[in-house]
Amino acid sequence: MIELDLEKIKRDVAEVFERYGRDPARMIEILQDLQDIYHWLPKELLKEVSRQTGVPLTRVYHMATFFKAFSLKPRGKYVIQVCTGTACHVKGAYMVLDQLKNVLGIDVGETTDDLMFTLETVNCVGACALAPVVVINDYYHGYVTPGKVESLIKEYREQQ
Amino acid sequence: MMERVSFTIDGKKVTGYKGQTVLQVARDNNIYIPALCFDDEVKPYAACRMCLVQVKKGKRVKLVTACDYPATEGIEVTTNSEIIEKCRKVVLQLLMARCPNLPKLKEIAEKLGVEEQPRFVKANDDCILCGLCVRVCEDVVGVYAIGFEGRGFTRRVCTPFDEESPSCIVCGACSYVCPVDVIPIEQKDGYRIMERWHKKSKLIPCPKCGNYYLTEDQLKFLKEKTGLPEEELTICPDCR
Structure with missing residues (x-):
């Protein structure tokens, strides 16, 4: 709650x-x-x-x-958008997504209890050369691998 | 004296007052134009699109909604033509696809000779989103108890957060105006219940005849609005 x-x-x-x-x-x-x-x-x-x-x-x-810009459901301070467009999909976006789900303990569309992170998928962010891409609050992270996920999240946790 | 305007509907000469709409003049002259979302007490909303008519003004002919088209001097209105019938048919078929089990819609469909279009995927809704209840609640009663939620496909009428509305006075005006009769109102065990808005209110008997006439919330609202004493307000219209 x-x-x-x-x-x-x-x-x-x-x-x-x-x-x-x-x-x-x-x-x-x-x-x-x-x-x-x-x-x-x-x-x-x-x-x-x-x-x-x-x-x-x-x-x-x-x-x-x-308006879609408003959310009546809790959303985190950082919105993590995992690109699942064609290029990212081929480059293993779903493995990254699964790892994010594991690390954060939430499903797509959900928010962590501490209101830090919200996990979403998007269909293409137009940065296919960097695939697989994860966008966190408008910052583009390219070449993300499941192994990099944990340190990435840790980085944001410590930022505040 | 109000300014009069005269024009023709289906070739018949009619006169109305400035400020009236084509639909109002047609009704005053016993000319049938189907309409669901219109009521004299509230501003036209042109939501149901059932009242489509053709208006010829000068050289131009266009399809308009009769409920919000102002009665204008010299226009020629047609309520029945091939194109109107076609449009009306699709509008009604779409409404029937959205709300497949509404007797009121079926009645109109029968009257206009429209059959269901099997190609339209049936939804399981009962509200045609004409907004009459919302407008009556806001403009006539003035309590703002119900409103719209969302938009497009998921738009619907409900109380805020779909919870018991604190401002609803269980007057039943929305139920009364609903053109498709889907806002049930029930009086049971001394309460008036409106299931759709998750609200019930205790009924107060008329001190003279003992008949139930208004609810506690209504009385509170009326007292604040009019400043009249309670004894005067609880007497039902029959005993006054």
Whole structure:
């Protein structure tokens, strides 16, 4: 279970709302900024947004579910995208993916309990020369082998 | 005095008021145009596409939705032509593929002589996503209890997070306007229950006749809105 600090949510929503001149019409920007802080949009946060902006929860919920950029499921600080396009597939992307699943203990589409990593697959990132490619928060890692996975994850864990 | 406009529907001369839509004028003149998502009490939404008609304005003829096309001086409206029939047929077939078990849709299909298209893969849904319930809840009742979720293929109507809605007053307006009757409302053991919105509210009997007429949540809402005393609000319309 993920623990949420309700007081922090209140403060963050107030701050972001203030940033946009307390204008409820700028809901998308508000939600985007909040997602930047939390990496996803928890239920309590959406309720707080509705409370403070005066926009009905049904509307906030519709917006949050309408756009793909918003996630109502927990997402980690680092989003790991394993390329499974043709070139990467041939070069053993699935072995890399399996190793990532083992190391992180999650399946594709899931997030680790400490909210550090989210594992996803993508179909081609246009960097086939570097195959197999793993993209972590917009940084491209080329020539990844199952053996390199553990140290890669360790690197990111220690970065914070 | 409101400005009047006159035009023709299927060659018949009709007059309506400025601000009305083609569909409203047609209904006032007993001309049948099938429509599912329209209600006089809310703004037109043009979601169901059943009310397609052809409008000739000057030299141009175009297909428009009658429910939101403004009644305009001198236009020629056609409610039945080969192309309209074809479009309407596909629209209805798509709706029937989305919601295969709706008696209301079958009724309209029979009336218009439309049969199911076997090529369309059947989904197992019951909501045609016309949004009437959502619009009535927002614009007429004003409680914003239900809304849309998602988009495209996964779009649906539900309460936020599909949980019991704190703002729903179990008034039943959504159930009343639903054109395909898929929002059940039940009164049982002193409660009014709306299964679809996971909500129930205790019923309050009318102090004069004892009939159930409104729910606790409704009373609370009305009291806040009108500022009238409780005793006045609980008396049912029959006893007033």
